[in-house]
Amino acid sequence: MSGPLKAAILVVSTTAAKEPSTDAADAALRQVFEQEGGGRWHVVDTKIVSDITTQIHRQVTLWTDGTEPVNLVITTGGTGFAVADHTPEAVSVLLHKQAPGLVHAMLASSLEVTPFAMMSRPVAGVRNQTVIITLPGSPKGAKENLQAVIKTLPHACLQAAGADSRALHSGGVRKLEQEAGVSSSPQHHHHHHHSHTHNLSHVTPTRHTIPTDDEAQGHAPRSNDPALGPSRRHRSSPYPMISVPDALALIATHTPPPATATARVGPSLTGSVLARHVRATEPVPAFRASIVDGYAVVVPPGGDMRGVVYPVVAVSHAAPADAGGNGGAMPSLKQGEVARITTGAPVPPGATAVIMVEDTRLVSTRPVGGSSVGGDEGKEAEEEAEVEIFAEGVREGENIREVGSDIEEGVQILGKGEEISAVGGEIGLLASVGVKEVEVYKRPVVGVLSTGDEIVEHDREGELRLGEVRDTNRPGLIAAANDWGYEVVDLGIARDQAGSLEEVMRDALRKVDLLITTGGVSMGELDLLKPTIERSLGGIVHFGRVAMKPGKPTTFATVPVKNNDGERVSKVIFSLPGNPASALVTFHLFVLPSLRQMSGIDPPGLPRVPVVLSHDFSVDKSRLEYHRVIVSVGSDGVLSATSTGGQRSSRVGSLKGANALLCMPSGTEPLRKGAKVEALLIGSLRSGIL
Known part of the structure; x- marks a missing residue:
């Protein structure tokens, strides 16, 4: 057989059949095929059916009984003891040959992970020329089971498809193992002693789970497993500390590309970015x-x-x-x-x-x-x-x-990537040539979520009880995102329980393109955010710590989801530190460039300007520091920067009035008055002229 093997995925889930975006298993399984399939697989189709035997039969036989059957059908969901779990029964009836060895391998690998794997009832086998395997419905379980067998599946599929067995087996088991990239432990080979001697270099360390490509690339879950309890939590962060430029580069790489939409020309176009050149549909003037x-x-x-x-x-x-x-x-x-x-x-x-x-x-x-x-x-x-x-x-x-002396018909009046401002006259220009609709980049919808049992609504009546904190971040971040022109969904406060956080985040990712959470990213035992993203949502945490002050625990992740059209898209999650000053600094430094990139704005970063310090500033010994300052224009035209006050990250008072972030390098000596430093503008300049 030449060419890649064809696989199809059947998601058995009454919930997902109604709401395809709730399904995460498909994405998790495709990832296993892509990253661990050795380039042998092409996933040709995914279908979602309810937990109904006839629907399962219909879809599986469509894939297996036609003139061009697929090589492998994987089902996910419906393998447990629940009343609605019918998948193993539905699939068994279809099988011409049983494959208990595959079932055994999957159960053995799952049991290494949890004793509850014995509650799974997988079946596997062959129908016509197609291998069929049932996997559990949880993305994590489905992924682990597929990882357990994926290296040997090409061999099974080739045999099922009618390849010559003698040719396939000509080199013995060792050759098959080498080709599949699997190894068995040495003790299974004692009968091979005549063919090679066991020197120690042959002995491979025993590992019971297949290392994933994710792990090799640093994508395996590094977060605490909340199920293990506080005594087993990490004592230091498992996430490497990365520099701000590296963090910004990762954000630029993993932020999804902008989507486009058609918009009517009018005042509401302000702030949009054109996704296509605009040509004049008529000349101006249209007559002499x-x-x-x-x-x-x-x-x-x-x-x-x-x-x-x-x-x-x-x-x-x-x-x-x-x-x-x-x-x-x-x-x-x-x-x-x-x-x-x-x-x-x-x-x-x-x-x-x-x-x-x-x-x-x-x-x-x-x-x-x-x-x-x-x-x-x-x-x-x-x-x-x-x-x-x-x-x-x-x-x-x-x-x-003369006709067309201002603008000739057909000439390009605005280019792709240009921003429509309210002050530069672009809307009037479009109106003057009779352009009624333009293609623009959609502005992403932002969701803001606070996490933590200690957080209460900022305007709740009555005194705070011991340990309670008013939610200052959510209103602050919603205001900031609104001010930059983004639609915001207020997602409220999520409680510190893994299940409830996962539910809130799944629901949020249906409504928004970019999710900002605050709190829950440091080292406490209840910090469930990273584990929820990695273990429950099937996401990848691209960085979890940044060498900066404030904002060290800032986390950036992407999660694969299905949109309403059933297409797979990537949604962005930023988990910002819990204290208000750090949250606003990291919003402007990291979240805003991601939002602007999704909106088609190029370059997406904020303007950097050289400023002169109006007094001495002390610096951090080891970390780049972003100091909140007021930048004003003096009568000599020079931009000068004044601190907004003490910068301790928990100190809310220092938020007042900042319109820029001073980028201060680390060092031992303070920066002196009159020194020139770069600042990022986050608001309008003040006039220092009285």
Whole structure:
């Protein structure tokens, strides 16, 4: 058999059948195929069915009984003792051959993890040319069971598909093991002594679970396992300390790309970023227009128009043809005639220039609709009849805006990646050329969640009880995200129980693109956040500690989920430190660039400006420090930075009024007044001029 082996995944779950985004098993299993399948697998299909035997039968036989059967069908879910668990029974009926060895391998590996694996009732076997295996419904259990057998499955599938057994087995078991990348413990090979001697280098350490590629890349769960209790928790963080630039690089790499949407042109477009170039759908102006009040003329050769009296044969106002202006049926102007015209009005056909009213004199008038009269004796409404012009050297095109002279039709007026501001005139520009809809990047929806049993709503009545803390982070972060133009979902406060936190986070990831949690990322035994992300949600923690002050325990993770269209997408989680000052610093430093990257803003970081210190600043010995400062512009144009006060991370008072973060390198000597340092602008500049 050439080419990759085809696998299909059947999720048996009444819940997921109703709400596909709740399923995490599919993502976990695909990850095993990708990372541990040795490049042999192509997952061709995933289907979700309810716990109903007929539905399971229908889907499995579609994959196994056609002209092009898949090589492997994996089911996940419905293998337990619950009333609704029918999968093993449904699958057994379909099997032509049982495969108890695969069942034994899966149970043995699961029992190494938990005695409760004996509650699983897997079946495995072959139907026609397809190997079928049932896995538990939990993403973790499904993943571990598949890891236990994946290395040997290609061999099973090739045999089931009808490959020549003799050729497959020609090199003996050792060759098969080498090809599959598995090893058995040496004692199984005593009967091979004649073929090779056991020197010690052959003895491999016994390990009962297959090391995952994740582990090799540092992606295996490093968090505490909450089930083990406090005596077994880590005494120091298992997450390596990384630098701020490395943290920002990881965020840039793992932030999902922006999604696009169509938006109507109007004030609500402010802050959006264009996902496609915009071309003018019509020229501006769309007709030849006068740029002054005066008279349209046909310029004679030489351009001398002095001292001649011209008849006024028509009038053109800046009104459309059918609204009082007579643009529709304007006769062509001949040399020796003029037409009165107002600013912005269409130039009559035939006219080649416009003379300003200041360069003319009224010679005679006539009653409206009557014949010419000298002077002003007529008392009824009068109209100009003749004017004299005082102009020489008149050039063709004078005082006329030609069609498309501002913007030609079809020309690009705004480029992909440009931000639509409220102050730069982009909305007016789009409106002027009749663009009604544009393609923009969707702005991500942000969720803000506080965690911890000690946290209470900030506006709760009554005194605080011992140990209670008012929630300052959630309102602060919601306000900050709103201010940067993002829609925010307030997710409230989650309690410190693994199950409830997982439920709240699963629910949150359905509604939002980026989730911010605060609290629960340090080293306490109740810090469940990282374990929940890694162990329950199937996510990857990309970093869990950053060498900075404040904000060392900042955590960045991504979790695979299905969106409403059933597509697999990545959602971002930032877990920020619990104290308010650190939360706002890390929001601006890390979360905001991720949000801006998802919104299509390039570059996504905040502007960095050089500032001069207005007093001495002490620095941290070992960590880069972000000091909250007020940056103001002096009368000399110099930007100067003043501290907002004591910077202890738990000190809320220092939040007041900061509009920038001073980037202070670590060192032993304080930074002196007058030194130049970089600052990140997080708000508008103040004027220091009194």
